[in-house]
Amino acid sequence: MKNEFKISEISTETSGDYVSFVISDRDGSRAATIARTAIRVLAASTEYDETQVIRNNAGKIREVAVKWRKANPDALVVALGSYDC
Structure with missing residues (x-):
C-alpha cells in the first residue's frame, strides 16, 4: 500500500480551520481533511x-x-487533527 498511497487535490480554500485533500490507495479514493493546527x-x-x-x-x-480508517471503517471522510500528529 505504501507505493500506492497518494495525496491529491489539496485545497487550502475551505470554510473551516482545515485543509481538504483526497487520499488514494489500493482500496480507492476518499476525501480527507487535516486541521490547520495539525499542519x-x-x-x-x-x-x-x-x-x-x-x-x-x-x-x-x-x-x-x-x-x-481502521478505527473508523464506515466514515466517509478521513479527518485528521493535531492529536493525530
Whole structure:
C-alpha cells in the first residue's frame, strides 16, 4: 500500500480551520481533511506553506490515515487533527 498511497487535490480554500485533500490507495479514493493546527505541528516552524507541509509529510499522514480508517471503517471522510500528529 505504501507505493500506492497518494495525496491529491489539496485545497487550502475551505470554510473551516482545515485543509481538504483526497487520499488514494489500493482500496480507492476518499476525501480527507487535516486541521490547520495539525499542519502547524508538522511544519515545526512559524513560516510554512500548508500544501508543501502536507506533501513533505505524506508518509506520516499515510500512517495516521491508515490507523484512522481502521478505527473508523464506515466514515466517509478521513479527518485528521493535531492529536493525530
